[in-house]
Amino acid sequence: MNVFEEIFVPINILKKTIKKIREFGDVSTEGFALWVASQHLNKYQVIDVWIPIQENTFISYYIPETEVHRINVELNKKRIVPIAQLHSHPRSAYHSCIDDDFSILHLPYSYSIVIPNYGDIEMSNIFDEFVVYQLIDNIWKERSKEQVKKVFKLLK
Numbered sequence: 001m002n003v004f005e006e007i008f009v010p011i012n013i014l015k016k017t018i019k020k021i022r023e024f025g026d027v028s029t030e031g032f033a034l035w036v037a038s039q040h041l042n043k044y045q046v047i048d049v050w051i052p053i054q055e056n057t058f059i060s061y062y063i064p065e066t067e068v069h070r071i072n073v074e075l076n077k078k079r080i081v082p083i084a085q086l087h088s089h090p091r092s093a094y095h096s097c098i099d100d101d102f103s104i105l106h107l108p109y110s111y112s113i114v115i116p117n118y119g120d121i122e123m124s125n126i127f128d129e130f131v132v133y134q135l136i137d138n139i140w141k142e143r144s145k146e147q148v149k150k151v152f153k154l155l156k
């Protein structure tokens with residue numbers, strides 16, 4: 001995997017993602033989702049959102065190892081890329097130490113998106129509401145709003 005120059009996100013997949021995250025929020029738990037993408041040189045298009053089997057509490061989520069394995073097999077079979085993991089927080093969005101340690105993505109330059117308020121957020125400027133991290137030199141580093149806008153393009 002290389003640096004993601006551009007990631008195109010169809011609005012219907014974005015809406016589906018937020019809907020799922022809000023369903024977890026409705027029962028006051030964090031939720032986890034995975035964006036999978038097809039690749040054309042340095043351009044990626046998100047083609048689906050996957051909601052893995054997961055255990056959730058009001059401040060955490062856990063994806064069982066067997067499920068992580070199943071996901072990896074599926075990705076290989078379909079020749080698609082796990083471009084970003086997303087999860088919600090009850091209130092403010094940031095990458096906690098637990099998020100760092102239990103990320104299911106380990107490929108360099110993967111993205112991890114934290115969604116505040118259990119997904120109860122403004123849809124019109126959604127990439128401003130997200131807090132976006134990227135795995136660089138094995139550290140999840142927060143990306144600026146400008147960097148995020150340069151990389152993530154909404155497809156209407």
Ligand SMILES: [Zn+2]
Pocket residue numbers: 087088089094095096099114
């Ligand atoms: Zn978290």
